[in-house]
Amino acid sequence: MYHLGTRVRKIHTSKRSAFQTIGGDPAFLILDKKIQKNLEHEYFKNKNYSPKINYDTQVTLVKYYPGFDPKLLTTIIELGYRAIIFEGTGLGHIGKTLYESVKKAKERGLFIGMTSQCIDGRVRMTVYESGRDLLNLGVIPLDNMIPETALVKAMWALGNTKNIDEMKSLMLENIASEITN
Amino acid sequence: MTEINLDKIGLRVGLEIHQQLLTNKKLFCNCRPLESDEYVIRFSRKLRATKSELGEYDPAALFENRKSKTIIYYANPQSSCLVEQDEEPPHEIDLDAINIALIIACSLKSSIFSEIHTMRKIVVDGSNTSGFQRTMLVAQGGYLDVEGKHVGVQSLCLEEDAAKLIKDKETERSYSLDRLGVPLVEIALEPVDVSPSEIKKIALTLGRLLRITKKVTRGIGSIRQDVNISVMGSGVVEVKGVQQLDQLEKIIEYEAKRQHGLILISERLRNLKLEKVLKNDVFDATELFRSCNSKIIKKAISDGSVIKSIRIKNFAGLFSYEPYEGIRLGKELGQLVRFYGIGGIFHSDELPNYGIENSDIQRLQKLLEISSNDGFIIIAGENSKIDFAIDSIIKRIEDAKNGVPAETRGTTPSGETVFLRPRPGASRMYPETDIPPLVITDDQIKLAKTNIPKSWDESLIDIQRKYALNAQLAEQIFDSEYLHLFEKICLDKRHSPNFVASILCSTITNLQRQGLNISLLKPEDVLKSFELLSTNKIAKESIEIIFESIMSNKAKSVEEAIKKSAITSLDETKLNMILDNIIHDNIKIIMRDGIRSLAPLMGIAMKELRGKVSGEQVNQLLEKKIQDLLLDKNKN
Numbered sequence: 001m002y003h004l005g006t007r008v009r010k011i012h013t014s015k016r017s018a019f020q021t022i023g024g025d026p027a028f029l030i031l032d033k034k035i036q037k038n039l040e041h042e043y044f045k046n047k048n049y050s051p052k053i054n055y056d057t058q059v060t061l062v063k064y065y066p067g068f069d070p071k072l073l074t075t076i077i078e079l080g081y082r083a084i085i086f087e088g089t090g091l092g093h094i095g096k097t098l099y100e101s102v103k104k105a106k107e108r109g110l111f112i113g114m115t116s117q118c119i120d121g122r123v124r125m126t127v128y129e130s131g132r133d134l135l136n137l138g139v140i141p142l143d144n145m146i147p148e149t150a151l152v153k154a155m156w157a158l159g160n161t162k163n164i165d166e167m168k169s170l171m172l173e174n175i176a177s178e179i180t181n
Numbered sequence: 182m183t184e185i186n187l188d189k190i191g192l193r194v195g196l197e198i199h200q201q202l203l204t205n206k207k208l209f210c211n212c213r214p215l216e217s218d219e220y221v222i223r224f225s226r227k228l229r230a231t232k233s234e235l236g237e238y239d240p241a242a243l244f245e246n247r248k249s250k251t252i253i254y255y256a257n258p259q260s261s262c263l264v265e266q267d268e269e270p271p272h273e274i275d276l277d278a279i280n281i282a283l284i285i286a287c288s289l290k291s292s293i294f295s296e297i298h299t300m301r302k303i304v305v306d307g308s309n310t311s312g313f314q315r316t317m318l319v320a321q322g323g324y325l326d327v328e329g330k331h332v333g334v335q336s337l338c339l340e341e342d343a344a345k346l347i348k349d350k351e352t353e354r355s356y357s358l359d360r361l362g363v364p365l366v367e368i369a370l371e372p373v374d375v376s377p378s379e380i381k382k383i384a385l386t387l388g389r390l391l392r393i394t395k396k397v398t399r400g401i402g403s404i405r406q407d408v409n410i411s412v413m414g415s416g417v418v419e420v421k422g423v424q425q426l427d428q429l430e431k432i433i434e435y436e437a438k439r440q441h442g443l444i445l446i447s448e449r450l451r452n453l454k455l456e457k458v459l460k461n462d463v464f465d466a467t468e469l470f471r472s473c474n475s476k477i478i479k480k481a482i483s484d485g486s487v488i489k490s491i492r493i494k495n496f497a498g499l500f501s502y503e504p505y506e507g508i509r510l511g512k513e514l515g516q517l518v519r520f521y522g523i524g525g526i527f528h529s530d531e532l533p534n535y536g537i538e539n540s541d542i543q544r545l546q547k548l549l550e551i552s553s554n555d556g557f558i559i560i561a562g563e564n565s566k567i568d569f570a571i572d573s574i575i576k577r578i579e580d581a582k583n584g585v586p587a588e589t590r591g592t593t594p595s596g597e598t599v600f601l602r603p604r605p606g607a608s609r610m611y612p613e614t615d616i617p618p619l620v621i622t623d624d625q626i627k628l629a630k631t632n633i634p635k636s637w638d639e640s641l642i643d644i645q646r647k648y649a650l651n652a653q654l655a656e657q658i659f660d661s662e663y664l665h666l667f668e669k670i671c672l673d674k675r676h677s678p679n680f681v682a683s684i685l686c687s688t689i690t691n692l693q694r695q696g697l698n699i700s701l702l703k704p705e706d707v708l709k710s711f712e713l714l715s716t717n718k719i720a721k722e723s724i725e726i727i728f729e730s731i732m733s734n735k736a737k738s739v740e741e742a743i744k745k746s747a748i749t750s751l752d753e754t755k756l757n758m759i760l761d762n763i764i765h766d767n768i769k770i771i772m773r774d775g776i777r778s779l780a781p782l783m784g785i786a787m788k789e790l791r792g793k794v795s796g797e798q799v800n801q802l803l804e805k806k807i808q809d810l811l812l813d814k815n816k817n
Contacts, residue, residue, distance in 0.1 A: 091270065121263075121269065122269065124269070124615070126617050127270045127614065132617065181212075181262065
């Protein structure tokens with residue numbers, strides 16, 4: 001079994017089957033010594049690439065937990081980070097105590113994306129009130145993007161544009177199956 | 182018994198049309214609306230009625246709940262995802278569907294709301310995995326122009342379609358998730374007091390208004406009509422799922438007769454000043470019936486059923502009182518209990534019969550302490566179900582005094598209606614909290630207005646011109662389910678649109694009338710057949726043979742149909758050989774009748790060649806051969 005880098009998670013520290021594709025089928029399967037392709041996205045039909053190998057590492061991945069100190073977020077902002085990817089709870093939530101800092105981050109023009117701590121599934125921030133609050137604060141739900149993928153993608157996006165609107169549309173554009181149906 | 186006068190009973194009929202929209206994806210997820218042949222996912226659920234967020238139970242929901250069935254769902258990942266399985270919240274509303282709904286609202290001149298709020302409508306028959314159907318009120322008001330007369334529009338809603346019922350057994354019900362979540366518009370028209378035939382015209386006009394948008398799906402099940410029917414003094418009865426317009430008239434007439442009949446029954450009941458039936462009028466009669474010779478009763482007892490009897494004072498003759506043919510209270514009660522999984526009832530007016538003898542009746546009357554003036558009901562069923570059924574009988578008898586209870590009814594193939602469930606109350610609707618309100622912008626409405634399709638007549642003229650069809654065929658093809666298919670086939674200029682239209686409109690309909698199953702013939706099969714025709718792989722005549730073979734389930738595919746019916750395109754040498762053989766065998770007839778022998782010989786030839794070569798070609802060739810032969814003969 002072969003996995004796509006954008007969709008794979010290491011789910012066990014040592015087992016042979018430590019790597020698993022999340023939210024989709026593996027990219028390639030070996031059946032009867034033959035490699036069977038399993039990729040259907042338009043991107044994989046494209047034979048000509050013009051890679052944009054720029055990145056900016058001023059992005060951080062923040063896992064939310066009860067008791068999370070909002071000052072940590074303030075510090076991240078003050079350190080000059082340009083984007084924050086949250087690993088929120090469930091459908092994509094963080095506590096009310098963080099709202100002020102999130103607001104401040106938005107004012108400073110940071111990109112704030114939301115992924116989930118859950119292993120599988122997509123964030124959906126219209127279901128609960130706290131999700132809707134965060135949407136109103138300008139947090140961008142990143143569908144079923146894996147947090148680590150979102151982090152790296154944000155670094156890449158930031159390397160290719162400094163415009164927050166462009167960055168937002170890059171983050172939401174499904175480029176290499178980082179978002180699946 | 183008298184004939185009913187529909188003009189004098191205050192008949193009012195309101196139409197409600199459900200039409201699937203033609204979009205690339207479902208209303209709340211990215212899945213495509215496809216029909217699957219096989220299902221790789223199977224899961225089961227039990228649905229329970231819960232209080233709505235307003236703290237109330239819906240009567241229809243409670244009713245379904247009492248039947249406590251296990252629901253089994255079949256799914257295919259191509260056509261459904263976790264949203265349909267109720268394992269994931271709905272995604273964003275599909276804007277395409279919204280825009281189509283807006284176009285339809287604009288063409289009905291309805292007032293569009295500036296914000297659309299999604300609501301949940303409780304449905305616990307299992308047809309929605311979540312136990313509710315999502316629905317959005319898009320517009321209100323406006324009118325439908327039916328030959329100059331305005332029929333008011335009550336509301337236009339955008340909804341998700343329900344799952345498709347596959348099987349319904351006593352304890353188990355199965356659905357497929359293919360259709361769940363497909364967008365549909367529900368248009369409710371104001372009730373009008375017109376004749377059943379005019380209602381049919383209204384339905385046809387509305388159907389056409391939807392079809393000319395070319396943004397709605399066609400085919401069986403893609404449009405469904407519900408009818409709300411009432412007569413003066415009755416509650417509103419909703420008749421669900423009328424699929425064909427021809428059935429509409431019949432159903433309205435039956436329902437009007439039933440409702441007026443029930444009102445006549447209620448007048449008689451009220452005159453008698455009957456006492457209310459109470460719990461202490463119900464008796465356990467299982468022991469009493471142990472010695473009964475009725476096969477039905479014997480079987481019930483051996484199956485472990487209990488037998489109960491309800492006494493109703495002064496009720497003799499009222500179960501079978503029949504103001505119109507087939508309209509009796511006894512029949513209503515019999516239908517009612519069937520929905521609790523109980524086969525039926527016996528009532529005093531139909532006994533002795535069914536093996537229940539006079540002696541049994543006398544003993545029962547003694548147990549119930551009643552005389553021959555009084556009525557009774559006998560009912561058998563499992564202990565767990567019987568009390569629900571008895572409660573509903575008692576309530577129904579009470580309701581009978583008031584005339585027609587508001588309820589939801591289904592249709593039968595013969596055009597009658599049968600009890601389905603009580604009519605849902607207002608508490609079945611509550612807000613969908615997973616989806617934020619959607620703002621409709623002025624630009625969206627402006628766009629919709631510019632997309633209002635041409636009128637029906639103009640569209641007909643367009644299609645007549647484009648394909649050089651006559652008016653009748655153009656109308657037939659537009660009214661049929663096959664417009665999309667027709668246009669697709671006619672993209673290939675080698676086909677004559679007139680021929681394609683007549684195959685789609687009359688050949689298929691004829692096969693259907695012969696009792697063949699239209700649902701077996703898929704659009705791909707039709708396309709494939711025409712493709713083979715255009716490349717001369719088959720003859721014109723073969724198309725009907727292929728369709729017949731598929732629709733009668735003799736073949737599963739066009740290829741199989743061709744193989745089974747031995748349709749192959751013959752090469753000319755073979756054809757010449759066959760015709761020469763026929764001429765050789767029938768030389769006497771040719772010599773005797775000359776060119777007139779062409780007709781009988783054609784018959785012989787076509788028997789062998791039907792579907793392989795076009796009749797026209799055979800005719801030409803055969804005629805030439807006969808003429809040549811006759812010429813030769815004259816020369817000699």
